[in-house]
Amino acid sequence: MKNYTSINDIDNIHNWIEEAKLLKANPFKHIQLGKNKTLGLLFFNSSLRTRLSTQKAALNLGMNPIVMNVSGDAWGIEFGDGTIMNGNTAEHIKEAAAVVSQYCDIIAVRAFPTLIDKEKDESEHVINSFVKYASVPIVNMESATGHPLQGLTDAITISENTNKEKPKVVLSWAPHIKALPHAVANSFVKSMQKMDVEFVIANPEGYNLSSKITEETPIIHNQEEAFKDADFVYVKNWSSYDDYGKVLSTDPNWMITQDKLGKAKFMHCLPVRRNVIVEDAVLDGENSLVIEQANNRTFAAQLVLKKILENA
Amino acid sequence: MKNYTSINDIDNIHNWIEEAKLLKANPFKHIQLGKNKTLGLLFFNSSLRTRLSTQKAALNLGMNPIVMNVSGDAWGIEFGDGTIMNGNTAEHIKEAAAVVSQYCDIIAVRAFPTLIDKEKDESEHVINSFVKYASVPIVNMESATGHPLQGLTDAITISENTNKEKPKVVLSWAPHIKALPHAVANSFVKSMQKMDVEFVIANPEGYNLSSKITEETPIIHNQEEAFKDADFVYVKNWSSYDDYGKVLSTDPNWMITQDKLGKAKFMHCLPVRRNVIVEDAVLDGENSLVIEQANNRTFAAQLVLKKILENA
Amino acid sequence: MKNYTSINDIDNIHNWIEEAKLLKANPFKHIQLGKNKTLGLLFFNSSLRTRLSTQKAALNLGMNPIVMNVSGDAWGIEFGDGTIMNGNTAEHIKEAAAVVSQYCDIIAVRAFPTLIDKEKDESEHVINSFVKYASVPIVNMESATGHPLQGLTDAITISENTNKEKPKVVLSWAPHIKALPHAVANSFVKSMQKMDVEFVIANPEGYNLSSKITEETPIIHNQEEAFKDADFVYVKNWSSYDDYGKVLSTDPNWMITQDKLGKAKFMHCLPVRRNVIVEDAVLDGENSLVIEQANNRTFAAQLVLKKILENA
Numbered sequence: 050m051k052n053y054t055s056i057n058d059i060d061n062i063h064n065w066i067e068e069a070k071l072l073k074a075n076p077f078k079h080i081q082l083g084k085n086k087t088l089g090l091l092f093f094n095s096s097l098r099t100r101l102s103t104q105k106a107a108l109n110l111g112m113n114p115i116v117m118n119v120s121g122d123a124w125g126i127e128f129g130d131g132t133i134m135n136g137n138t139a140e141h142i143k144e145a146a147a148v149v150s151q152y153c154d155i156i157a158v159r160a161f162p163t164l165i166d167k168e169k170d171e172s173e174h175v176i177n178s179f180v181k182y183a184s185v186p187i188v189n190m191e192s193a194t195g196h197p198l199q200g201l202t203d204a205i206t207i208s209e210n211t212n213k214e215k216p217k218v219v220l221s222w223a224p225h226i227k228a229l230p231h232a233v234a235n236s237f238v239k240s241m242q243k244m245d246v247e248f249v250i251a252n253p254e255g256y257n258l259s260s261k262i263t264e265e266t267p268i269i270h271n272q273e274e275a276f277k278d279a280d281f282v283y284v285k286n287w288s289s290y291d292d293y294g295k296v297l298s299t300d301p302n303w304m305i306t307q308d309k310l311g312k313a314k315f316m317h318c319l320p321v322r323r324n325v326i327v328e329d330a331v332l333d334g335e336n337s338l339v340i341e342q343a344n345n346r347t348f349a350a351q352l353v354l355k356k357i358l359e360n361a
Numbered sequence: 362m363k364n365y366t367s368i369n370d371i372d373n374i375h376n377w378i379e380e381a382k383l384l385k386a387n388p389f390k391h392i393q394l395g396k397n398k399t400l401g402l403l404f405f406n407s408s409l410r411t412r413l414s415t416q417k418a419a420l421n422l423g424m425n426p427i428v429m430n431v432s433g434d435a436w437g438i439e440f441g442d443g444t445i446m447n448g449n450t451a452e453h454i455k456e457a458a459a460v461v462s463q464y465c466d467i468i469a470v471r472a473f474p475t476l477i478d479k480e481k482d483e484s485e486h487v488i489n490s491f492v493k494y495a496s497v498p499i500v501n502m503e504s505a506t507g508h509p510l511q512g513l514t515d516a517i518t519i520s521e522n523t524n525k526e527k528p529k530v531v532l533s534w535a536p537h538i539k540a541l542p543h544a545v546a547n548s549f550v551k552s553m554q555k556m557d558v559e560f561v562i563a564n565p566e567g568y569n570l571s572s573k574i575t576e577e578t579p580i581i582h583n584q585e586e587a588f589k590d591a592d593f594v595y596v597k598n599w600s601s602y603d604d605y606g607k608v609l610s611t612d613p614n615w616m617i618t619q620d621k622l623g624k625a626k627f628m629h630c631l632p633v634r635r636n637v638i639v640e641d642a643v644l645d646g647e648n649s650l651v652i653e654q655a656n657n658r659t660f661a662a663q664l665v666l667k668k669i670l671e672n673a
Numbered sequence: 674m675k676n677y678t679s680i681n682d683i684d685n686i687h688n689w690i691e692e693a694k695l696l697k698a699n700p701f702k703h704i705q706l707g708k709n710k711t712l713g714l715l716f717f718n719s720s721l722r723t724r725l726s727t728q729k730a731a732l733n734l735g736m737n738p739i740v741m742n743v744s745g746d747a748w749g750i751e752f753g754d755g756t757i758m759n760g761n762t763a764e765h766i767k768e769a770a771a772v773v774s775q776y777c778d779i780i781a782v783r784a785f786p787t788l789i790d791k792e793k794d795e796s797e798h799v800i801n802s803f804v805k806y807a808s809v810p811i812v813n814m815e816s817a818t819g820h821p822l823q824g825l826t827d828a829i830t831i832s833e834n835t836n837k838e839k840p841k842v843v844l845s846w847a848p849h850i851k852a853l854p855h856a857v858a859n860s861f862v863k864s865m866q867k868m869d870v871e872f873v874i875a876n877p878e879g880y881n882l883s884s885k886i887t888e889e890t891p892i893i894h895n896q897e898e899a900f901k902d903a904d905f906v907y908v909k910n911w912s913s914y915d916d917y918g919k920v921l922s923t924d925p926n927w928m929i930t931q932d933k934l935g936k937a938k939f940m941h942c943l944p945v946r947r948n949v950i951v952e953d954a955v956l957d958g959e960n961s962l963v964i965e966q967a968n969n970r971t972f973a974a975q976l977v978l979k980k981i982l983e984n985a
Contacts, residue, residue, distance in 0.1 A: 077397050085701050087729060097435035097457065101427060101464040105399060108425050113732050115725060118434065122742065123721035124944050133948040135850050140944030143956070144963065145721065148943060151968040152725040226447050319460060320436045320452030324445040332455070339456065344463040389709050409747035409769065413739060413776040417711060420737050430746065538759050631772060632748050632764030636757040644767070651768065656775040 050360055052180055053353045054173075054189040056197045056239035065201065065352060066208045072355070073348045076109045082358050083112030089153030090116045090190070093160040093175065098319060098346050099190045099198065103157055106350035110358065115153065128174050142175075146182035155186050155357055162193035162230050164294030170194060171259075186357045188350075191232050194259075199318050200236030202349040204244055206342045207281055210314055215245050216280035219313075221272060222252035223326040224299040225286035233318045234287050235262045242266065251275035255297045259290050272303060279313040281338075284327060307331050314338050362672055364492055365665045366485075366501040368509045368551035377513065377664060378520045384667070385660045388421045394670050395424030401465030402428045402502070405472040405487070410631060410658050411502045411510065415469055418662035422670065427465065440486050454487075458494035467498050467669055474505035474542050476606030482506060483571075498669045500662075503544050506571075511630050512548030513661040516556055518654045519593055522626055527557050528592035531625075533584060534564035535638040536611040537598035545630045546599050547574045554578065563587035567609045571602050584615060591625040593650075596639060619643050626650050674984055676804055677977045678797075678813040680824045680863035689825065689976060690832045696979070697972045700733045706982050707736030713777030714740045714814070717784040717799065722943060722970050723814045723822065727781055730974035734982065739777065752798050766799075770806035779810050779981055786817035786854050788918030794818060795883075810981045812974075815856050818883075823942050824860030825973040828868055830966045831905055834938055839869050840904035843937075845896060846876035847950040848923040849910035857942045858911045859886045866890065875899035879921045883914050896927060903937040905962075908951060931955050938962050 050058055059065055072078070088107040092100065104114040117123060126145050127138035134141065149156055160175035170193040179187045189197055207218065218241055220234060235258060241248040242264070249267045250258070257268055269275040276282060284305050289295045305315065305327040315327070315337045323329055331337060362370055371377055384390075400419040404412065412428065419426040429435060438457050439450035446453065461468055472487035482505040491499045501509050519530065530553055532546060547570060553560040554576070561579045562570070569580055581587040588594060596617050601607045617627065617639040627639070627649045635641055643649060674682055683689055696702070712731040716724065728738040741747060750769050751762035758765065773780055784799035794817040803811045813821050831842065842865055844858060859882060865872040866888070873891045874882070881892055893899040900906060908929050913919045929939065929951040939951070939961045947953055955961060 080397075085704075085733075087732065089725065092434070095435055097429075097452065098460055100429065100434060101401065101461060104427050105464040108399065109397075115728050117721075117724065121433070121745070122716070122724060123719055127947070131948070131953060134946035135949050139946060140721065141947050141956075143947075144943050144945065144967075147964045148722055148967040149725060151964065152729040152971060319456055321456065322446035322451060323439070323453050323455075324443070325447050329443060332453075340459045340463065343456075343460040347464060392709075404746070407747055409741075409764065410772055412741065412746060413713065413773060416739050417776040420709075420711065433745070631768050633768065634758035634763060635751070635765050635767075636755070637759050641755060644765075652771045652775065655768075655772040659776060 050356050052187045053197060053357065054176055054180060054187060054192070055195050056200045056236050056243070058197065059201065059243065062204055062240070062243040066205050069205045069348045069352045072351050076351070079355055080109065080111040082355060083107065083110035086154040086358065087113045087115055087152065088354065089149050089156045090114060091149070091156060091158045092118050093120060096159055096190070098343055099159060102346035103190060103350045105347045106354055109347070109351050110354055112354065128178055142178040143182045146179045147184060150184040153185060155188060155354065156183055157188040157190045159190040160192055164228050164230065164288060167293040188353060193230070194232055194235055196232040196236045198346065198349050198353065199233055200240035202342055202345045203237055203283065203316065204240045205345045205349060206316065206338055207244065207246070210338060211280060213280060215247055217247040217278055218281045218283065219275050219279045220250045220283045220285065221275065221305065222256050222303060223284045223286050223305055224301060224303050225322060225325060226299060228288035228294050228296050229286050231258055231287045231290060234258055234285050237283055237285070238262050238266060249275050253298050253300065253303065255289055255291060256287070257290060258287070272309065276309055276313065281316055282310055282313045283316040285318065286326060304328065305331055307334060310336065312336070316342060319343060362668050364499045365509060365669065366488055366492060366499060366504070367507050368512045368548050368555070370509070371513065371555065374516055374552070374555040378517050381517045381660045381664045384663050388663070391667055392421065392423040394667060395419065395422035398466040398670065399425045399427055399464065400666065401461055401468045402426060403461070403468060403470045404430050405432060408471055408502070410655055411471060414658035415502060415662045417659045418666055421659070421663050422666055424666065440490055454490040455494045458491045459496060462496040465497060467500060467666065468495055469500040469502045471502040472504055476540050476542065476600060479605040500665055505542070506544055507548045508544040509548050510658065510661050510665065511545050512552035514654055514657045515549055515595065515628065516552045517657045517661060518628065518650055519556065519558070522650060523592060525592060527559055529559040529590055530593045530595065531587050531591045532562045532595045532597065533587065533617065534568050534615060535596045535598050535617055536613060536615050537634060537638060538611060540600035540606050540608050541598050543570055543599045543602060546570055546597050549595055549597070550574050550578060561587050565610050565612065565615065567601055567603060568599070569602060570599070584621070588621055588625065593628055594622055594625045595628040597630065598638060616640065617643055619646060622648065624648070628654060631655060674980050676811045677821060677981065678800055678804060678811060678816070679819050680821045680860050680867070682821065683825065683867065686828055686864070686867040690829050693829045693972045693976045696975050700975070703979055704733065704735040706979060707731065707734035710778040710982065711737045711739055711776065712978065713773050713780045714738060715773070715780060715782045716742050717744060720783055720814070722967055723783060726970035727814060727974045729971045730978055733971070733975050734978055736978065752802055766802040767806045770803045771808060774808040777809060779812060779978065780807055781812040781814045783814040784816055788852050788854065788912060791917040812977055817854070818856055819860045820856040821860050822970065822973050822977065823857055824864035826966055826969045827861055827907065827940065828864045829969045829973060830940065830962055831868065831870070834962060835904060837904060839871055841871040841902055842905045842907065843899050843903045844874045844907045844909065845899065845929065846880050846927060847908045847910050847929055848925060848927050849946060849950060850923060852912035852918050852920050853910050855882055855911045855914060858882055858909050861907055862886050862890060873899050877922050877924065877927065879913055879915060880911070881914060882911070896933065900933055900937065905940055906934055906937045907940040909942065910950060928952065929955055931958060934960065936960070940966060943967060
């Protein structure tokens with residue numbers, strides 16, 4: 050594996066999960082592997098979990114993390130081809146990616162979508178430009194359409210929390226006041242499609258994810274029906290895909306309650322807005338896995354970095 | 362000791378001072394103690410000394426420091442209980458503290474007071490929420506009402522600079538154009554109350570600190586009288602406590618001059634506004650201890666981290 | 674060598690270049706040299722290459738880098754002597770520099786010019802204040818009038834890319850929409866004056882650099898004439914020096930094209946505005962050295978840090 054930009058880069062998710070569990074059991078075992086290697090973490094957007102867990106993962110492998118807030122610390126970056134750069138951007142991605150490759154052995158990038166220009170977002174122009182112009186491996190720390198470190202994390206967490214051969218997993222939309230990206234939902238869908246699970250998606254009409262992502266996965270517009278006999282309910286808001294980037298509904302009836310959940314385990318990538326997405330009782334209850342998920346972010350990232358370092 | 366959030370957490374200040382002096386004499390002696398341990402430094406506010414000295418302290422113990430400007434780098438944090446989070450905050454402290462605990466072995470937090478809502482500030486809701494919801498030890502890097510790393514630093518510095526059995530120490534208010542917190546003054550008072558010193562506070566009327574802090578310490582409204590035979594004059598501005606957060610006076614007669622000081626040593630936590638708080642001659646003179654104080658910040662923090670690591 | 678603030682601090686550029694090449698061939702050879710030593714990187718302005726390459730250089734020597742964005746992370750710094758600090762600045766450079774010296778073994782500083790007050794800029798009051806008030810060595814990461822890490826980098830890069838005894842090097846002004854500093858151009862001029870090269874400067878009338886810098890170096894106002902038989906063309910925009918900080922021309926005829934360049938190698942410090950300073954074909958062509966230059970930033974910085982550490 051050279052780059053990790055999508056759930057598609059996971060060749061065998063079962064093997065990956067087992068290897069991640071080994072790292073979790075013995076996090077410092079490979080601390081020589083990253084010796085004198087540097088991980089550059091480039092943030093075009095805010096981050097808490099990704100920022101800290103990816104640094105921690107690098108440290109566990111003996112790497113030196115270097116963090117940069119691209120917008121605040123450096124220059125406006127131009128992604129257009131052939132642009133006459135007499136506007137607000139001062140450095141072209143062709144140079145930026147090639148330059149950072151001189152100082153970092155691996156580059157991790159976070160760049161959210163516009164949620165305005167669907168075609169641009171779906172082209173994944175930021176992360177793909179790094180892949181194209183960098184001379185070192187690229188790790189996706191959440192791009193316009195995917196968050197594969199989160200998707201891998203979630204697969205690990207589900208695996209740790211079930212004994213069933215084929216547990217039922219539901220991805221449910223929940224209301225939110227702002228327009229949010231599809232990245233986490235997309236990567237969760239792709240991750241579950243690789244797992245031995247019964248997987249359905251619950252969302253209001255008008256909120257179907259891209260059919261290129263959901264493919265054969267059943268989509269149910271009735272939350273109660275979808276939650277029936279669920280072992281895991283993974284909750285996330287996203288804005289409309291068809292009416293791109295729009296908030297069509299903030300219907301509180303889609304908020305997750307303990308009553309709706311029953312005995313199912315609750316999952317969310319965080320940050321989560323309490324009593325908007327989900328009621329306090331769920332997050333504060335015994336069936337919430339959100340903190341375990343956050344913990345597994347470290348080992349998902351560590352596994353990805355380890356695979357890249359071993360392949361170098 | 363699990364957490365270090367207040368001067369109250371110091372069981373025996375004399376022993377602590379002696380141990381800090383040993384660290385200062387041999388800073389790298391315990392560099393194995395923090396191996397593979399991570400210190401998260403979370404800043405809700407600006408910092409120079411605390412930011413650098415606490416990182417340096419962690420490095421001296423072999424720890425990996427990870428710094429985060431919470432406001433700029435991550436999400437707005439909600440502290441209210443039961444809030445419907447449909448406003449500007451995107452992540453609840455319950456999750457934030459628990460999540461950061463997954464990546465950091467110790468969490469250090471800086472969060473200034475509102476200076477508007479006295480009850481909220483005195484509840485220390487930010488630092489106490491971290492204590493409550495984190496699963497790892499918390500270090501106070503200046504909270505609403507205390508700056509115990511500074512208070513410990515100041516005790517060390519006084520100890521290093523006197524041979525007297527019971528030196529006279531004065532805490533003096535000085536003028537400033539902005540409303541400043543009480544945290545440094547409070548922790549200095551509590552620190553001196555534990556020391557073998559003759560301790561008095563000098564401030565204008567209307568500027569008494571909380572009587573819950575000052576307790577039996579004499580408060581004198583005449584600066585000249587207070588400074589008589591002083592060995593150490595510790596200077597700090599603070600806003601009114603009674604008329605909470607207000608600037609009642611910027612009286613330049615309370616500015617510290619060489620003439621007023623006489624042979625007393627001058628102390629200040631920095632940053633200090635020259636020729637507003639204190640005249641140049643004092644800071645540039647031989648009796649200023651401010652740079653030594655700044656140096657001792659490292660060893661106060663290192664002592665606290667060491668005690669926490671040893672207790673883990 | 675105590676400080677590295679100017680190309681003047683290079684005693685013998687030929688020896689330095691040879692030593693930098695040795696570091697490049699074996700970057701981790703001296704990883705014990707910086708053990709338990711801390712490099713403070715203080716940024717008053719944006720940075721990409723300098724931020725990353727200087728950290729990488731420190732890591733290659735086993736140092737711990739600590740990065741601080743002075744403006745965003747800490748307090749407004751006052752540089753005036755005798756100022757009554759009742760305005761926007763909260764900490765005087767006298768304290769700031771002395772304090773940071775308590776935590777860092779070397780301090781590296783970036784502070785751009787005003788481009789308004791020529792006298793102030795030429796006094797180099799920021800970097801010189803750090804030199805004056807810090808108790809540890811200072812490294813210039815681009816100051817008002819010089820960028821000596823870049824100048825050293827460029828000398829190394831030219832040396833690596835020629836077999837000629839006396840190659841012809843041209844420094845050419847190129848158009849830009851904003852007023853840019855003279856620092857890079859100045860340090861390149863001073864660096865080339867120390868090298869065995871035929872060196873000329875090409876710029877429009879009104880754009881001569883300070884004659885204190887250019888001294889005997891020929892200045893030609895005809896770009897085509899200057900480029901004749903050039904082996905290296907180093908391109909940079911700068912604002913007018915005589916009409917200080919003004920943009921007198923954005924004449925696109927001074928933009929660098931492949932046609933103008935011929936077989937000469939193209940150099941630029943980056944970031945570069947494509948199709949304003951230089952056409953795409955040059956940057957994307959075989960004769961561009963800009964990525965090699967960026968790579969050499971690491972070894973220029975590493976050499977400077979190594980010399981300072983060895984001298985400590």
